[in-house]
Amino acid sequence: MADSTVIPTGRGRSHGGRPRSEQARQAVLEAVDDLLVDVGYAAMTMKGIAERAGVGRQTVYRWWTTKAEILLEACVEDIQEELVVVPRSNPAEDLLAYLTSLTEFLTRSPAGIAYRALVGEAQHDTVVRDLVQRADLLALSATEVLDRVRPKTPGMPETPLATAQLAGPVLSQILTSAEPLSPAHLKHHVTDLLTAWRH
Amino acid sequence: MADSTVIPTGRGRSHGGRPRSEQARQAVLEAVDDLLVDVGYAAMTMKGIAERAGVGRQTVYRWWTTKAEILLEACVEDIQEELVVVPRSNPAEDLLAYLTSLTEFLTRSPAGIAYRALVGEAQHDTVVRDLVQRADLLALSATEVLDRVRPKTPGMPETPLATAQLAGPVLSQILTSAEPLSPAHLKHHVTDLLTAWRH
Amino acid sequence: MADSTVIPTGRGRSHGGRPRSEQARQAVLEAVDDLLVDVGYAAMTMKGIAERAGVGRQTVYRWWTTKAEILLEACVEDIQEELVVVPRSNPAEDLLAYLTSLTEFLTRSPAGIAYRALVGEAQHDTVVRDLVQRADLLALSATEVLDRVRPKTPGMPETPLATAQLAGPVLSQILTSAEPLSPAHLKHHVTDLLTAWRH
Amino acid sequence: MADSTVIPTGRGRSHGGRPRSEQARQAVLEAVDDLLVDVGYAAMTMKGIAERAGVGRQTVYRWWTTKAEILLEACVEDIQEELVVVPRSNPAEDLLAYLTSLTEFLTRSPAGIAYRALVGEAQHDTVVRDLVQRADLLALSATEVLDRVRPKTPGMPETPLATAQLAGPVLSQILTSAEPLSPAHLKHHVTDLLTAWRH
DNA sequence: ATTTAACCGAGACGGTACGTCTTGTCTTATA
DNA sequence: TATAAGACAAGACGTACCGTCTCGGTTAAAT
Secondary structure (H helix, E strand, O other), rough: OOOHHHOOOOOOOOOOOOOHHHHHHHHHHHHHHHHHHOOOOOOHHHHHHHHHHHHHHHHHHHHHHHHHHHHHHHHHHHHHHOOOOOOOOOHHHHHHHHHHHHHHHHHHOOOHHHHHHHHHHHOOHHHHHHHHHHHHHHHHHHHHHHHHHHHOOOOOHHHHHHHHHHHHHHHHHHHOOOOOHHHHHHHHHHHHHHHHHHH | OHHHHHHHOOOOOOOOOOOOOOOHHHHHHHHHHHHHHHHHOOOOHHHHHHHHHHHOOOHHHHHHHHHOHHHHHHHHHHHHHHHOOOOOOOOOHHHHHHHHHHHHHHOOHHHHHHHHHHHHHOOOOOHHHHHHHHHHHHHHHHHHHHHHHHHHOOOOOOOHHHHHHHHHHHHHHHEEEEOOOHHHHHHHHHHHHHHHHOO | OOHHHHHHOOOOOOOOOOOOOOOHHHHHHHHHHHHHHHHHOOOOHHHHHHHHOOOOHHHHHHOOOOHHHHHHHHHHHHHHHHOOOOOOOOHHHHHHHHHHHHHHHHHHHHHHHHHHHHHHHOOHHHHHHHHHEEEEHHHHHHHHHHHHHHHHHHOOOOHHHHHHHHHHHHHHHHHHOOOOHHHHHHHHHHHHHHHHOOO | OHHHHHHOOOOOOOOOOOOOOHHHHHHHHHHHHHHHHHHHHOOOOOHHHHHHHHHOOHHHHHOOOOOHHHHHHHHHHHHHHOOOOOOOOHHHHHHHHHHHHHHHHHHHHHHHHHHHHHHHHOOOOOOHHHHHHHHHHHHHHHHHHHHHHHOOOOOOOOOOHHHHHHHHHHHHHHHHHHOOOOOOHHHHHHHHEEEEEHO
């Protein structure tokens, strides 16, 4: 799935013609990251992206149709690296490390901020909604942690609900409030989860 | 607090002059609701709102500065009515009724769709972010339910975290996926919460 | 006829709304004259006109659809003034004065250069062709002279042909060559015309 | 002179390499003729020409710099054939036949329409102006006729003026009006010319 | 009863981003 | 080396919306 977005060089490639410039692609992806930090999602425009990247406007439109699409491509590579959590010795530490890492990602990392912008845009735009769902960025990282913890928690529900129970409170707090859940809250939350899942 | 947004007729009112037209205000609020359903948030413009309401553009700009602000005012009145849950005989039913009602609100009600649009816009626009936080629409309804349940759940954490644990999974699922949590999931989630909160 | 183009303030004016800015209109007409001299017709763009006039792009498009249309409006007022020839004592002098004035107009006057540009564009663009024909700028001035001369030239053909015979050689020479007909040629031409028209 | 444009295969041709494709050249010249009729001069683009000809864009730019240049080359060969008038028994018939042929050429023949487009473009573009003047397409054909008539018209002025007097009214009428001079007008014009030229 | 002041609708104003188009250059693979 | 294909940077195209302004008219409270 990811391939179709990650490797856009595809496209027929029958013969002849100048090949796509990897340099231009990288310049656009970097420009998008920079602009998101500098001016924010709302003030980011296709025109501005092209200019910041030193690239023709048509070149941007040739490969992407919206700024959300560019943002997704720019974000999708980073997210896996940044959200990988090294296994811990026990479930409580494992889950807490994940939630801490998730909070950090969503509030500090450029990729995380991009992810929030995408989720925001998804509420307005059906196309973006589909893109975000298909990429399903959080589920991948959460699944990994949950699979490690599952053997020791016989009451854990199936993955979709467990993911929602684990990450939902953290994510929705960040999306609707100024402040994320505190480390103490995170710890309490993990304890409650394990209490429930062990029964 | 809500008053400051609901009664905008204030504004100095030193003396003389034609009073604000309540008719124009209502026309704008209704136009915004209609347009959100008809064309979606992204395609909704200040110009379009004025035209749909049969109102001069200056009249819109005189009282609101962004479409988010109008939407908030249109939404804030409905939300309390729609999310009120009649008390049930036991905690499990009380919580389940609330989550069911919340799911319904966020996926069906025009006011709920407006709320999602506002949360979405808040990720792009700091001003909207503040508006949404200040209104704190969900907390009000959740607090009521939690207060009813609290006497029977000694382990329930303080309200902010409990609200996140209760509504977070439901909300974040709706914001990031096509499908909300199923009734069965909601039931399972309530059971888990009560298991944790009773210990 | 000319009124419809000369008084563009018309347009219904049924009620309400900010009235058209005469200042903006004048700024555009002057900008077009300037640009025609500075950069030439081909390099003149709607964007450039708006910028030179210090006017929004939409303001230009609101009142004119092509640069030719603007040019015509800018030209149509000047042309009558510049091509009026004071009556002379005899036909030969009358005609020669007109042709001299015409040559001067077409090779020196900004309005004359604009007229040539319009005739040029008329070869490519049917809409411009109609505009130019309808305005019929040269015929008006030629008719005046011909009417003065006619009483003394019984053999003069009807006005359309006489106009072509009088001005055609001068105009086509200027349109297809670097150099206009010389004063000596003009004199010779007038003599030939009168010879023919007196028989 | 014509050679430099007609035989563009020249270009040094010092040593090896793939020779110019005569097939590509013909395809371009035909595409230009087709497009002029189909979409008109203004809507004709270098890109469109290349695509219609089934030719690479670089190939077009390699051999011509503007569409006017291509048009001139496409036009220059035809014009001589189409404007040749077989000698008639008397000056009046000779001149009338020429003017009739000229009218037909300018209003019907693709090459004539191309010529009008070139004259039109010459008003905007100095380079085209020079090209058209240098080719001097009409003078060649007019000179031929005038030379036949001259022995019988002692008062005919030198060729440039005589050409202007003969063809100018016809040409300028076509360039500035919807309708060319009528056959009756042409006949009248010839009579007038001969009246003047015989004195 | 008149004046004053803020409201109302309409719509033109100077801007700016949109997404598309053409320009002339370049880079590739093929002939 | 010339070719067809097609990506590239640049920038004009005409449209839409932005937020402001100007108009003539309306509606009340303060003169």
